[in-house]
Amino acid sequence: MKFTISRENFLQPLQLVAGAVERRHTLPILSNVLIKVSEGKLWLTGTDLEVELISNVSLTGDFEEGEITVPAKKLLDICKGFTGNSDIQFTIDGSKAILKCGRSKYSLSTLSASDYPNLEDWQGEVEFEITQSDMKKLIDTTHFSMAQQDVRYYLNGMSFETEDNVIRSVATDGHRLAMCRLNYEQGGLPERQVIVPRKGVLEISRLIENEDKPLKIQIGANHIRIFSNEFIFTSKLVDGRFPDYRRVLPKDGDKLVEATNESLKQAFTRAAILSNEKFRGVRLNLASGELKITANNPEQEEAEELVDVDYQGDELEIGFNVAYLIDVLNALVSDTVKISLSDSNSSALIEDGADDAALYVVMPMRL
16 A cells, blocks of 8 residues: 655645544554545544544545554644645555655554444435534534533533424533524424534534535434535434423513623623632622622622613522623624523523524523
């Protein structure tokens, strides 16, 4: 097996697949990348048994077909270290992979490609196409609400749903919930709900761009697969049942607050400095036309912020984790934010002032 390729053409797919490679591996081969030359193309594969990423690039110079695995991080670091857009020659010499570039020569250990794990073949039960920008919106507006290492393993990921002419993403850690709805104009999608694990969600977000490039999505019994022109990404699904989030959506919020996103975000960010480092609580006092935000900590330090808001209801005092509120405000795209409240013990419903595709629920805190 051998091939010659420009540094730039090699580096791009290599950086793509390296993200899926397991760094804290139990199997040595999982820290390797699978390199395969077949039908005039160079194929690169990385996996950690939970996610798999495949990328390819066409070869123009001399090549011989074959496959081998080499250490992913070392290969990536070596190629990054080469300067300019010089050509890289890759050959196999016994049990070593030889890289030559200009006057540089590197010898890397290899492991047999036949031992490289691959996710088993499966059939897609649901298949549809959306743009990268739509997929990015579904993920970026909700992913921050996923749980991290929660014993309720089904919360350590994102619910991905299809239903006739709607695609929906939902994430919750039990204290807050984020949901985004995308209208699928072609319609006819079967009703399906799956949970994509946290690593899979973050990897997809890393791979896609905010552009109108097409993506093909396949959902199977245990996997989700995404095809683009640059990569094929596969992730196992979380085997569990996502909670019925519709039950926690507040429906009786009769106190509506409208405010400027930026002024609210800046006030919360400043007040957060003096909030309790562990519980991150801030107190909100609503009165006609004004919101008072206060925070204090065990050192007896206190912050107070006054923000002009559009509110005409009864006075209300309620506490929240300020980090959750800032996360939501960072996810909103328009200049205005709408907050619906009912009483000091009920969750807040937060929406974008100009876009009703996403909504957020934040549970109150007792302060």
